[in-house]
Each structure stands twice: as C-alpha cells, then as structure tokens.
Amino acid sequence: MEKLILFFLLVPMCIWSQSNFEKAEKFYHAKKYDEAKVLFESNLKSKPSDLKTIEYLGEIEAHHKSWVKAAEYFKKLKELKPTEADYFYKYGGALAMRAMEINKLKAFGLIDDMKASFEKAIVLNPKHIPARWALIELYLQLPGILGGSESKAISYSNELAALSTVDGYMSKGRIDEYFKRYAAAEKNYIKANEIGKSKITFQKLYNLYLNKLKDPKKAQELKRKFEA
Known part of the structure; x- marks a missing residue:
C-alpha cells in the first residue's frame, strides 16, 4: 500500500x-x-545532472553573452559526459569569447584550457569541423611568443580541406586575409563560393571586395550574381 x-x-x-x-x-x-x-x-x-537542461542553460547564457556562466555550464557538461566532443568545443568557445572581453594578461591565462578543449573535441570526433576553425583562429590571433603560428593554422586548414572542400578554401582564404595577402585570399574565397554557393561564402568574398580590396564594382557584381 x-x-x-x-x-x-x-x-x-x-x-x-x-x-x-x-x-x-x-x-x-x-x-x-x-x-x-x-x-x-x-x-x-x-x-x-540532466545534460540537455544544462546545455540549454549554457546556450542561454551564451546568447546573453554571460561567458563566465556559460563556461560553468559547459564545463559541467564535459565533466558529466567526457566522451562528447561538442561539450569540449562549447566550453572552449565560451572561454574564447570571455578572453575577448578581458585584459590581455587575464586572457592569456585561458589559452591553454581553450586549446586543450578544442583539441580534445577533435580527438573525440576526428571530423569535428568547428573545433578546427576555432584552433585556426586561435593560432592566428595569438602572438608568436604565446604560441601563435601560421604553420599550425595552415595545418588545421589542410585537415579541414580533407573533410570539406569548401571549408578548406574558406580557411585558406581566412589565413591569407589575416596576413593581408588579399589577392590570394580572393582566389580562395572565389573557389569556396563557386563550390558552396551559400550566403556565408558569398559574404566572405563580398566583404573582401568591399572592405579590403576597396573594389565596390566587383562587390556589386558579385551581389548581383548571388541575388540572381
């Protein structure tokens, strides 16, 4: 009873x-x-310990740009389920966004944890594309004395190319654009746009024409073709 x-x-x-x-x-x-x-x-x-609830709460904090709280939720996720690549990626991403808001000295203290999280995501899921993008950006943005490296960024770009042709060209274009090799960036973005034909590939090439190459004629022609 x-x-x-x-x-x-x-x-x-x-x-x-x-x-x-x-x-x-x-x-x-x-x-x-x-x-x-x-x-x-x-x-x-x-x-x-409900994973989905914790993930939603982390995403909500991320939407509000409350990166410390978001990182706490994502950290809890990766501790509860250390086999899930996305949890490590999201934790590293929250740390990266937090690093952009604080002074450089404090931000440098987050670098190892960021890098380790993105690398772990790739170990758990060898086809994880966003984690490779994150590492490319990390190696581009970091000063050389703290581990910044074009060669490492290129290495992850090559891995992307093996997984996705579009992401391969896009990442090569991003690296070239970062180092102000705009002609080379244009070639890579054109190839990416020819294959991808997406809003993202169009926008990258359009922004390069408009803001870096200062060629509004090419930008408008590209826009006309994309809209057609």
Whole structure:
C-alpha cells in the first residue's frame, strides 16, 4: 500500500517535470530566453545532472553573452559526459569569447584550457569541423611568443580541406586575409563560393571586395550574381 501511495505521489512530479522542460524548450526555440531560463533552472533543481537542461542553460547564457556562466555550464557538461566532443568545443568557445572581453594578461591565462578543449573535441570526433576553425583562429590571433603560428593554422586548414572542400578554401582564404595577402585570399574565397554557393561564402568574398580590396564594382557584381 505504501509503495502504491509513493507511486501516485511521484508520477505527478515526473509529469510536471517533463511538462516544465517541454515548456522551456518552446520558449527557447521562440527566443524567449528569460522565460526559458526560469523553467530550465527549476527543472535542474529536480534533475541536477540532466545534460540537455544544462546545455540549454549554457546556450542561454551564451546568447546573453554571460561567458563566465556559460563556461560553468559547459564545463559541467564535459565533466558529466567526457566522451562528447561538442561539450569540449562549447566550453572552449565560451572561454574564447570571455578572453575577448578581458585584459590581455587575464586572457592569456585561458589559452591553454581553450586549446586543450578544442583539441580534445577533435580527438573525440576526428571530423569535428568547428573545433578546427576555432584552433585556426586561435593560432592566428595569438602572438608568436604565446604560441601563435601560421604553420599550425595552415595545418588545421589542410585537415579541414580533407573533410570539406569548401571549408578548406574558406580557411585558406581566412589565413591569407589575416596576413593581408588579399589577392590570394580572393582566389580562395572565389573557389569556396563557386563550390558552396551559400550566403556565408558569398559574404566572405563580398566583404573582401568591399572592405579590403576597396573594389565596390566587383562587390556589386558579385551581389548581383548571388541575388540572381
């Protein structure tokens, strides 16, 4: 009898928890992040190790650019499930965004953790494209004395090319653009756009024409073709 009573007490709680989570998801997908956050936090109290709830909360903090809190949620995720590549990638990404907001001295203290997180994501998922992009950007932005390296950026660009032809050309274009080799960047972005034909490949080439090569005629011609 006691077990039966306990069953009837627990069932409504489980239904409420599920309903609570589903409502939070709907708010999240509707970009009503504050409403979603309240419900997800409530759900987390009853299910403190629920991966999806923690991930949503991390994403909400990221949307609000609260990078410290986002990193805390993503760190918890990778500790709860250390076999999931995306959790390491998201943790490294939150640290990278945090590093952009603070002074350089403090930012340098995050570098090793960032790098290790992106590298771990690739170990767990050898086809992880975003982690390679993150490492390319990291090696471009870092001063040489702290490990910045064009050759390492190129190495990850070559790995991208083996996984995705478009990402290979895009990353080579990014490296060339960073070092102000605009003619070479143009060639790579053109190849990427010819293959990808996407808004992203178009935008990269368009911005290069408009902002770096200062060639509005080429930019407008590219835009005309893309819109057609």
